[in-house]
Amino acid sequence: ETGVTQSPTHLIKTRGQQVTLRCSSQSGHNTVSWYQQALGQGPQFIFQYYREEENGRGNFPPRFSGLQFPNYSSELNVNALELDDSALYLCASSLMAGSIQRDSPLHFGNGTRLTVT
Amino acid sequence: AQKVTQAQTEISVVEKEDVTLDCVYETRDTTYYLFWYKQPPSGELVFLIRRNSFDEQNEISGRYSWNFQKSTSSFNFTITASQVVDSAVYFCALSVDSNYQLIWGAGTKLIIKP
Numbered sequence: 001e002t003g004v005t006q007s008p009t010h011l012i013k014t015r016g017q018q019v020t021l022r023c024s025s026q027s028g029h030n031t032v033s034w035y036q037q038a039l040g041q042g043p044q045f046i047f048q049y050y051r052e053e054e055n056g057r058g059n060f061p062p063r064f065s066g067l068q069f070p071n072y073s074s075e076l077n078v079n080a081l082e083l084d085d086s087a088l089y090l091c092a093s094s095l096m097a098g099s100i101q102r103d104s105p106l107h108f109g110n111g112t113r114l115t116v117t
Numbered sequence: 118a119q120k121v122t123q124a125q126t127e128i129s130v131v132e133k134e135d136v137t138l139d140c141v142y143e144t145r146d147t148t149y150y151l152f153w154y155k156q157p158p159s160g161e162l163v164f165l166i167r168r169n170s171f172d173e174q175n176e177i178s179g180r181y182s183w184n185f186q187k188s189t190s191s192f193n194f195t196i197t198a199s200q201v202v203d204s205a206v207y208f209c210a211l212s213v214d215s216n217y218q219l220i221w222g223a224g225t226k227l228i229i230k231p
Contacts, residue, residue, distance in 0.1 A: 033218065042221030043162075044210055056218045066205075088160060094217060105152070105164035106217055113160075 004093050004109035012115045013081050021076040021112045025093030031055070032074040033106065034066060035090040043090055049074055050096055078114075086116045119144045121211050122151050123222035130199055138194045138225045140209030146170075151185065151192045152210040152219065162208070168192065196227075204229045 005024045013019050025032050031050045034045035045058035050066035063079040072093070078085055092106040120143040120186045142151065153165040166176060168185050176183045180197045196203055206226045211221040 035219075040223075042123075042210075042223050043219070045218050045220070048216060048218055050216075054218055056214075058218070079226055090160075090162065092162075096216070105218070106162075107164070108154075108162035109160060110161045 004091055004107050006089075006091050006109035006112050008112060009110070010113045010115075012117065015081055015083060015116055017081050018077065018079045019081060019114060021078075021089050021091075021114070023076070023091030023093075023109060024073045025072045025074070025091075026107045027063055029093035029095050029107070030072050031096045032068055032072065033092045033096045034074070034092070035092065036060075036085075037088040037111070038084075039087070046076070081116045083116050086114060088113050099101045119146075119149075119211055119213055119220045121209055121220055121222035123207075123209055123225050127226040127227045129206070129228040129230065131199055133198050135195060135197050136178075136199050137229065138193065138196075138207050138209075138227065140192045140222060142190050142192065142209070142211045144211060144213050146213040148213070150159075150212045150217065152212070153194050154208045154210065155184065156206045156208060156209065156224070158205075165194075199227075199229045201229045201231050203227060 007022045033048040034046040037043040046060050047057040048055045052068045065077045067075045088111040090111045092108045094106050121142045149170045151168045155163045182192045182195045206224045208224045209222045
């Protein structure tokens with residue numbers, strides 16, 4: 001069983017730039033969720049993708065966008081980076097059937113550490 | 118609105134001591150799910166337990182146990198005979214829908230000293 005993998009591991013960007021983070025879901029999973037975790041805080045839900053469509057969104061501005069591909073992998077795009085976007089970005093995969101999560105927990109990757117200077 | 122509070126920012130105990138991590142949640146929904154995750158220094162969030170609102174049975178898994186009390190909106194986590202490898206940040210989380218779009222507490226940093 002292949003776990004959730006995220007790339008890159010670390011990234012340094014300048015304010016105003018754009019960034020793309022990537023996530024490969026665990027084999028057998030069809031849903032991907034993205035979370036932002038600032039230093040010393042709990043994760044904050046950004047959005048979830050199911051069947052290549054956004055299936056719920058947290059309190060994040062439109063400059064945070066995403067994609068899910070037919071192989072269930074996903075990208076998180078952030079435009080016009082701000083200093084406060086510096087955080088650990090976590091991807092989690094799970095299995096949904098219909099609109100209901102199957103009896104499985106969220107499986108997280110190791111995250112991408114984004115630093116905006 | 119939903120909220121999860123982990124009032125203990127940091128706990129430090131000596132190895133082999135028992136330790137309890139507190140979690141208090143707020144929601145008006147009658148159906149919800151509660152989770153505990155462990156985050157070691159590597160950053161990956163490791164799933165420990167999920168409990169739905171209709172199952173108030175306490176659970177024990179090895180040295181870990183969980184006490185779910187709807188009357189006090191709490192879902193506390195106890196580690197018995199703690200070990201140095203238990204050192205990590207522990208998060209409690211809540212989902213009020215079946216999509217597992219989680220609301221997280223701020224986490225409790227647990228330090229186990231040898």
